[in-house]
Amino acid sequence: MRYIDEYRDPELARTLLDEIRRKATRRWTIMEICGGQTHSILRNGLDQLLPGSIELVHGPGCPVCVTPLESIERALAIAAREEVIFTSFGDMLRVPGNAKDLFMVRSAGGDVRIVFSPLDALQIARDNPSKEVVFFAVGFETTAPANAMAVWQAAREGRENFSVLVSQVMVPPAMRAILSSPGNRVQGFLAAGHVCAVMGYEEYEPVAREFHVPIVPTGFEPVDLLAGILNTVELLEEGRAEVVNRYGRVVSREGNPVAREIMAKVFEVIDRPWRGIGLIPDSGLGLREAFARFDAEKKFHVTNICAQESPLCMSGSVLQGMLKPDGCPAFAKECTPEHPLGATMVSSEGACAAYYNYHTIVS
Amino acid sequence: MCLAIPGKLIELTTENGLKMGIIDVNGSKTRACLEYVPDIKAGQYTIVHAGFALKIIDEEEAAESLKLWQELIESGAFQPEEDSPFPEIV
Amino acid sequence: MTIAPACPTPIMQHETVQMAHGAGGRLSQALMQRVFMPHLSNAFLDLLDDQAKLDLPLGRTAFTTDTYVVSPVFFPGGNIGELAVNGTVNDLAVGGARPLYLSAGFVLEEGLLLAELETIVKSMAEAARRAGVMIVTGDTKVVGKGQCDKIFINTSGIGVIREGVNLSCRNLKAGDSIILSGTVGDHGMAIMTSREGLSFHSRITSDCVALNGMIGSILDELPCAIHAMRDPTRGGVAATLNELASSSSVGIEINESTIPVKPDVRGACELLGIDPLHVANEGKLVVAVAADNAREALDLIRSFDPGRDAVIIGSVVDDHPGMVVMRTLYGSRRIIDLPLGEQLPRIC
Numbered sequence: 099m100r101y102i103d104e105y106r107d108p109e110l111a112r113t114l115l116d117e118i119r120r121k122a123t124r125r126w127t128i129m130e131i132c133g134g135q136t137h138s139i140l141r142n143g144l145d146q147l148l149p150g151s152i153e154l155v156h157g158p159g160c161p162v163c164v165t166p167l168e169s170i171e172r173a174l175a176i177a178a179r180e181e182v183i184f185t186s187f188g189d190m191l192r193v194p195g196n197a198k199d200l201f202m203v204r205s206a207g208g209d210v211r212i213v214f215s216p217l218d219a220l221q222i223a224r225d226n227p228s229k230e231v232v233f234f235a236v237g238f239e240t241t242a243p244a245n246a247m248a249v250w251q252a253a254r255e256g257r258e259n260f261s262v263l264v265s266q267v268m269v270p271p272a273m274r275a276i277l278s279s280p281g282n283r284v285q286g287f288l289a290a291g292h293v294c295a296v297m298g299y300e301e302y303e304p305v306a307r308e309f310h311v312p313i314v315p316t317g318f319e320p321v322d323l324l325a326g327i328l329n330t331v332e333l334l335e336e337g338r339a340e341v342v343n344r345y346g347r348v349v350s351r352e353g354n355p356v357a358r359e360i361m362a363k364v365f366e367v368i369d370r371p372w373r374g375i376g377l378i379p380d381s382g383l384g385l386r387e388a389f390a391r392f393d394a395e396k397k398f399h400v401t402n403i404c405a406q407e408s409p410l411c412m413s414g415s416v417l418q419g420m421l422k423p424d425g426c427p428a429f430a431k432e433c434t435p436e437h438p439l440g441a442t443m444v445s446s447e448g449a450c451a452a453y454y455n456y457h458t459i460v461s
Numbered sequence: 462m463c464l465a466i467p468g469k470l471i472e473l474t475t476e477n478g479l480k481m482g483i484i485d486v487n488g489s490k491t492r493a494c495l496e497y498v499p500d501i502k503a504g505q506y507t508i509v510h511a512g513f514a515l516k517i518i519d520e521e522e523a524a525e526s527l528k529l530w531q532e533l534i535e536s537g538a539f540q541p542e543e544d545s546p547f548p549e550i551v
Numbered sequence: 552m553t554i555a556p557a558c559p560t561p562i563m564q565h566e567t568v569q570m571a572h573g574a575g576g577r578l579s580q581a582l583m584q585r586v587f588m589p590h591l592s593n594a595f596l597d598l599l600d601d602q603a604k605l606d607l608p609l610g611r612t613a614f615t616t617d618t619y620v621v622s623p624v625f626f627p628g629g630n631i632g633e634l635a636v637n638g639t640v641n642d643l644a645v646g647g648a649r650p651l652y653l654s655a656g657f658v659l660e661e662g663l664l665l666a667e668l669e670t671i672v673k674s675m676a677e678a679a680r681r682a683g684v685m686i687v688t689g690d691t692k693v694v695g696k697g698q699c700d701k702i703f704i705n706t707s708g709i710g711v712i713r714e715g716v717n718l719s720c721r722n723l724k725a726g727d728s729i730i731l732s733g734t735v736g737d738h739g740m741a742i743m744t745s746r747e748g749l750s751f752h753s754r755i756t757s758d759c760v761a762l763n764g765m766i767g768s769i770l771d772e773l774p775c776a777i778h779a780m781r782d783p784t785r786g787g788v789a790a791t792l793n794e795l796a797s798s799s800s801v802g803i804e805i806n807e808s809t810i811p812v813k814p815d816v817r818g819a820c821e822l823l824g825i826d827p828l829h830v831a832n833e834g835k836l837v838v839a840v841a842a843d844n845a846r847e848a849l850d851l852i853r854s855f856d857p858g859r860d861a862v863i864i865g866s867v868v869d870d871h872p873g874m875v876v877m878r879t880l881y882g883s884r885r886i887i888d889l890p891l892g893e894q895l896p897r898i899c
Contacts, residue, residue: 101467240510347522456886487814489744
């Protein structure tokens, strides 16, 4: 596969690993922000191959993991309504609320459908004019343009039976929250390549300066990740707190201006709670007033639904890189992929699930 | 967080007033919205996320960085490990 | 109430399945005569008794049942009827049996096009002929619109186990080689990409095929060297290997670089974020064979069309009993776990 296989080349990976070993003279703690990168690192066992001096900690960049419990509860409430066809990416169907997940709503008679694109949800709305079609618009900046376009297009068509339940979050405020936390151990970041494909990396430059950390946008294949780690190590060794782009084939400094424009027209920056972490100011996106009629929370009056996390779950510390998944007392005991206590165990790219799946015996 | 897969645009279409296209991913073909890559032409590679083409892949940049890495290997600046990465199982 | 002579004659010629087709009356008979018998007719079925009376050859009998609810009913590379025959034939064959007789139970949704039903029945007849088995007894029920998805089929099968053959998922021994008979994920991705709503235009073809011919030859040649066979259907190769490892309390190690995946299947799996090892197959075999005979078994499998892409993917080890570990392209190791449940397309 072009633009994948080149970046899975074992020889190139070995070369980069040797180079990382050569360059690293001290212990460094590096966070990959993105859950997709965590998944790729563990799936390919890259952490086993890195020198012991390089510790990778796994970041909060998994929309499934950080979608707050109250949003899940609101989704469950809306999906159970008779007039509703509830549409979602496959990722969200197994995420448990307090007592249920979307699969259980479906088995109880709810019309819950998996879509690949938000535009597919809009098509379902066109095909079912007598139904209310709701799309669960989760994601980071990568997914925001897709979600924005569905709303934009619905407005253009005057599609009143379509609405979105928004749980959009953004990376830089989460990085700031992690770096500002007293327990922070992160010394350098691999920035999420596909977030940067949309947003560019300009907004990471002040973060690098302010907190004196190197930030390296990188891709998702082993060679991309290792090149990103190598670059981060080089910057750390040289004491340079800069943003260096290692994903040039996809990421430019300004990102995708067309996508950012529609995003800005549809969404505005708001405070958002993150599951396991809590409220992070200015960390989310919500629909602008002009699109309020597409807001499922308002349409179905679910803003009053609140929820409590399991007291056993330490996913907040895991998401902020302060605790490795297997350091949690509930890990693989009360909390497993079959019975997840927190979202990091739910999503296949959640750090806890990835540890559970790939790590149990390798040690 | 975000699965975005490279594929080649093979056909441009319009649906409901939106610029759409068929993207070939290793022989599997999927539909994607092209509104965010207005300059894309058939034959170019793009990354697809949630049914949207998000960025045209910069082929020159990709070739350039791969070449640099290749040189890194060939330069022999370091010794590659002698064994193949895994033993034959058969 | 009396029936006036002027009452119109009920419609007997239907385009679609009616509730009355399952009521045991004249319409039921008409359905038999028009749709089922022309294709499935054989000496046992033609008697139209409530049971088939069979003389089985000597030996141990293998008996299996499976129910098919695939959606969509027609998919690239096959349909539910073909699947229902091949799947049950394969379940018998992997136990070392020669499949002989099948039963077929149909649950039809009211409104199903009779033309579609006939296509399905015809495929079943062809699949049975190819596999050398007979469908000797059957049943049909009709349920109301929305109570099933077009058609569900149950098939049960009887076969006779070859003498001297002892295949069991408990038989794996350290040192055995693991052979996979071809590319993974074809059937599951054919189904997933042909479902509505996923924006796919690909025509990945299901690998649905009966394997009893190939399996018979392997067992004729190497009756003692083959320790276990499984067809990696639901849950894919990952689930099958885990079942084998845990039943035999051994470890299995496989090599990532050896796993064959068709290009378009791989593309679709990448796009949907699905591991091909977790995807269902309907025409593949996983074989555990004594290491000394592995090469011979591999060559034999490769000489059959469904086995042309066969490879040795790994071996059985004493370490980590009950677990399947993959050596990655990079030399690291990771666990191949059982898939959690339904494979869901994901964006992250």
